Amino acid sequence: MSGTQWKMPPLVKVYEALGAIGDGRVRIEDGRRATVVSSDESKTYEVETSADGREIASNDNASYWQGYVGYPAIAVLIARGFYRPPANVTDALAGVAWKELNGKFKNDWARTIAEVEKALEQAGHDPDAVRSEAEAVLSFLRELQPVHGKRIPPPAEKPAVKRR
Numbered sequence: 001m002s003g004t005q006w007k008m009p010p011l012v013k014v015y016e017a018l019g020a021i022g023d024g025r026v027r028i029e030d031g032r033r034a035t036v037v038s039s040d041e042s043k044t045y046e047v048e049t050s051a052d053g054r055e056i057a058s059n060d061n062a063s064y065w066q067g068y069v070g071y072p073a074i075a076v077l078i079a080r081g082f083y084r085p086p087a088n089v090t091d092a093l094a095g096v097a098w099k100e101l102n103g104k105f106k107n108d109w110a111r112t113i114a115e116v117e118k119a120l121e122q123a124g125h126d127p128d129a130v131r132s133e134a135e136a137v138l139s140f141l142r143e144l145q146p147v148h149g150k151r152i153p154p155p156a157e158k159p160a161v162k163r164r
Helices: 011-023 061-066 071-079 087-092 098-104 109-122 127-144
Strands: 026-028 033-037 044-049 055-058
Touching: 011 071, 011 087, 011 098, 011 109, 011 127, 026 071, 033 071, 044 071, 055 061, 055 071, 061 071, 071 127, 087 127, 098 109, 109 127
Parallel strands: none
Antiparallel strands: 026 033, 033 044, 044 055
């Protein structure tokens, strides 16, 4: 599996990554390793990237089981400065209870995004600007053509913390 190209994630995973940045849930450990805390704080994911960001290892469920670049890896690439979204977009997505929403809509990503966009609009943010930025991140990922690093087993779950 190491060295093969990652599949591209669904758009909702980019929204989640931007939200993780907005929440400050990404911690850079050193030049290679970082951690990302889940939206309900029940898991801490490990992400390792090469110096150029192209080789990625991540132990979130999507990366481990589905073979696409999961939101923790995307968030780490952003935190490391490989892509710089505007602060108004990451701020707009801060505080979203992703795990709860994904569960509520049974991982129907379109319904999750629609719900988030409705909340963004109600909070005075521009959902079109957020979607446009999320699509730009996907374009960046396609151009990067990231490859799999080593496989890291997913973390154990701790009791969840209720978010807004």
